[in-house]
Amino acid sequence: MNTDAVHASPLAPEWLAVPDNLNVLQAPMWAAGVEKSDAGEVTIDGIPVSELKEKFGTPLFVMSESDFRSRARAFKDAFDEAFADICGGVDVYYAGKSFLCTAVASWVAEEGLRLDTCSGGELAVAARAGIEGPNLGLHGNNKSDAEINRALDMKLGRIVVDSLDELERVAKIASSRGETAKVMLRLTPGVHAHTHEFIATAHEDQKFGLSMAEDSTEEAGLSAAEEAVAAATSYSSIELLGLHCHIGSQIFEPDGFAVAAQKLLGFLAAMQLKYSIVLPELDLGGGYGIAYTPVDTPRPAAEIAQAMAVVVRSTCAELGITAPRISIEPGRAIVGSTTFTLYEVGTLKTVRVDAPEAESQQGNVTYPRRYVSVDGGMSDNARPVLYDADYSAILASRESSADPQLSRVVGKHCESGDIVVRDVYLPADVAAGDLLAVPGTGAYCWALSSNYNYLARPGVVAVRDGAARLIVRGETEEDLLNRDMGVANV
Numbered sequence: 098m099n100t101d102a103v104h105a106s107p108l109a110p111e112w113l114a115v116p117d118n119l120n121v122l123q124a125p126m127w128a129a130g131v132e133k134s135d136a137g138e139v140t141i142d143g144i145p146v147s148e149l150k151e152k153f154g155t156p157l158f159v160m161s162e163s164d165f166r167s168r169a170r171a172f173k174d175a176f177d178e179a180f181a182d183i184c185g186g187v188d189v190y191y192a193g194k195s196f197l198c199t200a201v202a203s204w205v206a207e208e209g210l211r212l213d214t215c216s217g218g219e220l221a222v223a224a225r226a227g228i229e230g231p232n233l234g235l236h237g238n239n240k241s242d243a244e245i246n247r248a249l250d251m252k253l254g255r256i257v258v259d260s261l262d263e264l265e266r267v268a269k270i271a272s273s274r275g276e277t278a279k280v281m282l283r284l285t286p287g288v289h290a291h292t293h294e295f296i297a298t299a300h301e302d303q304k305f306g307l308s309m310a311e312d313s314t315e316e317a318g319l320s321a322a323e324e325a326v327a328a329a330t331s332y333s334s335i336e337l338l339g340l341h342c343h344i345g346s347q348i349f350e351p352d353g354f355a356v357a358a359q360k361l362l363g364f365l366a367a368m369q370l371k372y373s374i375v376l377p378e379l380d381l382g383g384g385y386g387i388a389y390t391p392v393d394t395p396r397p398a399a400e401i402a403q404a405m406a407v408v409v410r411s412t413c414a415e416l417g418i419t420a421p422r423i424s425i426e427p428g429r430a431i432v433g434s435t436t437f438t439l440y441e442v443g444t445l446k447t448v449r450v451d452a453p454e455a456e457s458q459q460g461n462v463t464y465p466r467r468y469v470s471v472d473g474g475m476s477d478n479a480r481p482v483l484y485d486a487d488y489s490a491i492l493a494s495r496e497s498s499a500d501p502q503l504s505r506v507v508g509k510h511c512e513s514g515d516i517v518v519r520d521v522y523l524p525a526d527v528a529a530g531d532l533l534a535v536p537g538t539g540a541y542c543w544a545l546s547s548n549y550n551y552l553a554r555p556g557v558v559a560v561r562d563g564a565a566r567l568i569v570r571g572e573t574e575e576d577l578l579n580r581d582m583g584v585a586n587v
């Protein structure tokens with residue numbers, strides 16, 4: 098027996114435990130309906146992954162439609178219930194940037210949610226899916242005039258304005274059309290949250306939003322946020338609905354949301370008083386975290402909703418204001434865990450790596466790291482490269498009783514950084530032709546996919562009631578060459 102393989106590898110990160118049983122699906126990372134069959138194969142709604150591979154090929158995004166719908170509904174119901182006595186419920190805008198196609202847009206609408214878009218292209222998907230303008234929001238720090246016009250054509254429920262510049266542009270365009278634009282102002286409250294921690298600072302050094310810091314404009318004492326409120330109320334072509342903030346992504350603890358809510362409510366109250374206006378809406382953005390690995394511990398929507406409701410209720414009471422209608426914009430927390438990516442294993446190799454520092458003092462010790470190459474990579478999941486994001490993986494096409502082996506799942510791109518799962522224990526007998534499934538790939542994977550190295554972007558299959566259908570087809574070689582104008586044009 099290879100003893101390197103059974104014990105925790107010194108090369109593994111501290112958080113990664115050797116699983117008791119490599120054949121078991123670890124619950125928080127997988128969609129409802131994903132199970133192991135008696136034969137040891139991963140199935141979704143009873144469909145074995147080998148059948149999906151046969152029919153649709155790999156790599157493949159495999160999404161549970163029922164899981165998507167129930168997560169969407171869970172958010173809506175949890176927030177509606179928690180905020181019922183505060184503002185009559187919550188408007189939940191699914192953040193389309195996390196994953197969007199017409200099928201998903203239609204599920205969002207059917208489950209009673211609205212849709213948050215951030216480009217003309219996303220608006221085009223929404224329109225194709227038949228989503229009504231009033232149920233749409235438009236974000237973006239650099240909206241084009243065409244996008245603003247499109248938003249007005251579609252009679253959008255809200256344009257979330259990001260800067261003083263843009264406010265003026267929206268006002269002018271709406272005025273030239275003889276219309277009124279419904280506007281929210283995106284503020285940066287100086288609260289940043291990431292996973293378990295948040296930090297609060299007075300200033301924001303980033304491209305999004307209007308700063309709430311009092312010295313953020315030339316005019317002493319007036320923040321960019323206040324300047325925008327004053328300007329918005331002076332334009333007859335602007336209907337100022339309220340304020341917006343988004344404090345970050347993959348957040349587990351509600352504290353950051355609570356501090357941001359307090360800050361924005363305080364500002365909202367001050368503006369209402371100073372400018373004799375009513376700001377009826379407050380959007381607290383998205384960012385709710387999900388489990389990518391066994392150590393991630395996201396909270397249920399109901400728990401976050403309750404914690405946020407407590408703060409909004411008490412802050413409004415302290416300020417003596419009627420609570421605005423609250424809205425939120427979850428993306429990842431709705432779609433992230435609904436999907437796994439199915440890959441086929443190709444080349445394998447094992448390298449010996451120097452021991453980490455503490456160990457190496459005892460001599461020149463090396464440990465094995467096995468590279469498992471799959472048929473996709475950074476073109477279908479850029480998150481490990483972009484954000485150092487961790488993922489997990491399981492041998493999906495069969496059971497194995499082999500020992501755990503520390504593995505690095507890598508793609509097939511011409512980049513050494515092309516990593517899909519940096520560290521995971523997989524059975525030592527994983528071989529070419531096996532299928533691997535990587536959970537938690539519903540958000541910001543397909544959405545960020547590329548054709549790097551002329552790889553075709555994978556299709557997306559939705560599974561519901563035991564049937565699988567393509568909701569986005571995979572690209573073909575013809576697609577890859579479609580925009581190339583050909584040698585005749587050189």
Ligand code: LLP
Nearest residue numbers: 192343346347383384385426427428429541
């Ligand atoms: N609202 C606004 C204004 C946003 O900018 C975002 C995400 C969301 C809502 C949705 O956040 P979520 O609930 O999905 O975390 N590509 C990165 C994340 C970028 C997030 C951009 N904005 C990643 O993959 O981690």
